[in-house]
Amino acid sequence: MKELWEGNQAIAEAALRAGMEAYFGYPITPQTELLEYLSKKMPTMKRAFVQAESEIGAINMVYGAACAGARAMSSSSSPGVSLMQEGLSYIAGSEVPVVIVDMMRGGPGLGNIAPSQADYFQLTKGGGHGDYHPIVLAPASVQEAVDLTYGAFDLAEKYRHIVIIAADGNIGQMMEPVELPPPHEVAKRERGWELTGASGRPHRFISSIHLQPEALHAFNVHLQDKQREIEKNEVRFAEYSMDDAEYVVVAFGSAARASQSAARWARAKGIRAGVFRPISLYPFPYARLTEIAQRVRAILVVEMNAGQMIEDVRLAVAERVPVKFFGRMGGLVPFPDEVLPEIEAMVER
Amino acid sequence: MQTVFQYPNALTDVTTHYCPGCTHGVIHRLIAETIDELGIREKTIGIAPVGCSVFIYNYFDVDFAEAAHGRAPAMATGIKRVRPDRVVFTYQGDGDLAAIGTGEIMHAAARGENITVFFVNNAIYGMTGGQMAPTTLPGMKTTSSPNGRDVELQGYPLRMTEIMATMPGVSYAVRRSVHDPGNINKTKKAIKTALQVQLNQAGFAMVEILSSCPTNWGVTPTEALQFVKNQMIPYFPLGDFKIADVVKALR
Numbered sequence: 001m002k003e004l005w006e007g008n009q010a011i012a013e014a015a016l017r018a019g020m021e022a023y024f025g026y027p028i029t030p031q032t033e034l035l036e037y038l039s040k041k042m043p044t045m046k047r048a049f050v051q052a053e054s055e056i057g058a059i060n061m062v063y064g065a066a067c068a069g070a071r072a073m074s075s076s077s078s079p080g081v082s083l084m085q086e087g088l089s090y091i092a093g094s095e096v097p098v099v100i101v102d103m104m105r106g107g108p109g110l111g112n113i114a115p116s117q118a119d120y121f122q123l124t125k126g127g128g129h130g131d132y133h134p135i136v137l138a139p140a141s142v143q144e145a146v147d148l149t150y151g152a153f154d155l156a157e158k159y160r161h162i163v164i165i166a167a168d169g170n171i172g173q174m175m176e177p178v179e180l181p182p183p184h185e186v187a188k189r190e191r192g193w194e195l196t197g198a199s200g201r202p203h204r205f206i207s208s209i210h211l212q213p214e215a216l217h218a219f220n221v222h223l224q225d226k227q228r229e230i231e232k233n234e235v236r237f238a239e240y241s242m243d244d245a246e247y248v249v250v251a252f253g254s255a256a257r258a259s260q261s262a263a264r265w266a267r268a269k270g271i272r273a274g275v276f277r278p279i280s281l282y283p284f285p286y287a288r289l290t291e292i293a294q295r296v297r298a299i300l301v302v303e304m305n306a307g308q309m310i311e312d313v314r315l316a317v318a319e320r321v322p323v324k325f326f327g328r329m330g331g332l333v334p335f336p337d338e339v340l341p342e343i344e345a346m347v348e349r
Numbered sequence: 350m351q352t353v354f355q356y357p358n359a360l361t362d363v364t365t366h367y368c369p370g371c372t373h374g375v376i377h378r379l380i381a382e383t384i385d386e387l388g389i390r391e392k393t394i395g396i397a398p399v400g401c402s403v404f405i406y407n408y409f410d411v412d413f414a415e416a417a418h419g420r421a422p423a424m425a426t427g428i429k430r431v432r433p434d435r436v437v438f439t440y441q442g443d444g445d446l447a448a449i450g451t452g453e454i455m456h457a458a459a460r461g462e463n464i465t466v467f468f469v470n471n472a473i474y475g476m477t478g479g480q481m482a483p484t485t486l487p488g489m490k491t492t493s494s495p496n497g498r499d500v501e502l503q504g505y506p507l508r509m510t511e512i513m514a515t516m517p518g519v520s521y522a523v524r525r526s527v528h529d530p531g532n533i534n535k536t537k538k539a540i541k542t543a544l545q546v547q548l549n550q551a552g553f554a555m556v557e558i559l560s561s562c563p564t565n566w567g568v569t570p571t572e573a574l575q576f577v578k579n580q581m582i583p584y585f586p587l588g589d590f591k592i593a594d595v596v597k598a599l600r
Binding site: 021022024048050052053054056057058060061062063064065066067068069070072086087090094195196197198199200202203204205206207208209 | 407
């Protein structure tokens with residue numbers, strides 16, 4: 001049965017139902033409702049909840065809980081996620097599974113609290129120091145945010161890696177009908193690497209230090225092998241009216257929803273328009289987009305930033321067709337009637 | 350034949366990398382002996398710092414996680430909250446705990462996290478080669494205070510144990526030293542009490558231990574112990590700064 005849920009609270013509930021045992025966070029708009037929801041629910045469920053002193057404190061609490069084998073999560077918004085990057089680099093280097101929700105807002109700096117997609121570079125290209133990419137999943141609806149969050153813990157554990165739900169303030173704040181997944185129990189499992197106290201076995205340590213250059217090189221080769229595995233297995237995307245599309249809008253999250261309406265209006269005017277929506281921003285759906293670029297006339301990239309994902313689109317398209325850009329910054333969400341003229345302009349060229 | 354002295358079970362048979370005359374080895378041994386005596390080796394989880402003791406996890410036969418510089422108390426919080434039946438301790442130097450990690454230690458203490466903190470203070474940054482620490486004494490020369498710490502320019506040293514003692518969440522905050530056998534014995538007793546505080550769910554406990562750094566102080570090991578006694582203790586007095594009633598009841 002579908003119920004009306006606010007995005008932030010729905011994500012929080014989905015994480016609980018996925019068996020999240022520990023949440024550590026710090027209030028920041030526009031995701032604070034997520035923390036508030038969990039502050040009510042988790043203590044009564046006998047699960048760990050701490051409102052940390054900072055995002056740095058929060059991410060290191062998540063790191064600790066994950067080292068101890070718990071399903072652990074934090075959430076924040078852009079400036080807070082910037083603060084978490086130190087911890088995320090250590091988590092990548094230590095190979096412990098964690099889930100992070102980023103409800104993106106306008107930047108740089110303090111910016112504002114309105115929806116944005118300007119964390120694309122920070123999230124998909126690593127963010128912290130060193131060679132790694134988190135798995136980055138971008139929902140376009142509250143339902144999808146719920147589904148991606150619910151699955152994120154399994155995904156994180158599968159690769160012992162970071163999974164980031166990259167939503168924007170719009171998704172966090174709006175209410176939509178949602179079908180919630182069934183709760184699944186917190187599994188008390190031994191996976192062979194977690195820190196539980198060295199009872200009846202040799203002591204373990206979880207660390208990201210490899211002092212010898214050869215050893216660190218070898219570890220990085222291992223990390224890169226894992227990244228290739230993720231790129232092979234975890235590509236996700238959605239397509240709208242793409243079968244006969246000649247003009248394609250590539251957009252993710254809220255920007256994709258506005259683009260869908262614009263594409264529908266363009267169809268009504270006789271333009272064969274479609275929308276290609278990457279759901280996994282890392283791994284990016286390069287291969288599918290390359291196929292698409294071989295059979296369409298032009299591509300328009302719509303983002304709530306100055307043009308970040310467009311770099312990945314261009315890599316996939318490789319100058320086979322023109323790639324145009326339409327962006328809104330400062331917390332502005334593109335309207336369909338702003339995107340439609342951009343689609344029409346592709347045709348006129 | 351009766352064994353009268355042996356390696357603690359909580360230590361691995363690995364040669365440490367510490368400089369000759371450094372007292373990290375003494376402090377490691379005291380913690381390991383105490384873990385053995387309390388019978389908690391199989392349920393203890395340590396958090397390693399960044400700094401000279403970054404490789405502590407190689408020397409202890411207990412589970413360990415490696416923290417980013419200063420963040421050990423936050424990691425310890427995460428571990429303890431999901432495994433409250435385990436004994437969780439951090440081992441941190443002065444750069445780690447009193448500079449980059451002041452936020453994390455202050456708030457773990459303020460929350461009264463049921464963890465144990467061993468704070469090793471040698472008044473200098475050891476691993477990076479002898480720069481000024483938050484605990485560097487006024488007038489003390491380091492590679493980044495080459496004319497001696499000038500409090501007008503570089504501020505005053507932090508007395509962390511005194512600060513900790515002001516917080517209601519802290520149950521046990523004491524300062525000890527390992528510069529002579531008598532003080533080594535007192536330090537061991539404090540380490541034991543600090544772990545017993547945690548075992549009794551009695552809140553946050555910290556033992557600050559004054560330590561030597563002959564390499565970066567530019568003195569012999571013997572002179573280094575004299576420096577602890579004659580220079581450091583006057584600024585960082587030894588003693589019990591907070592022993593909450595709940596801890597007194599344990600004794």
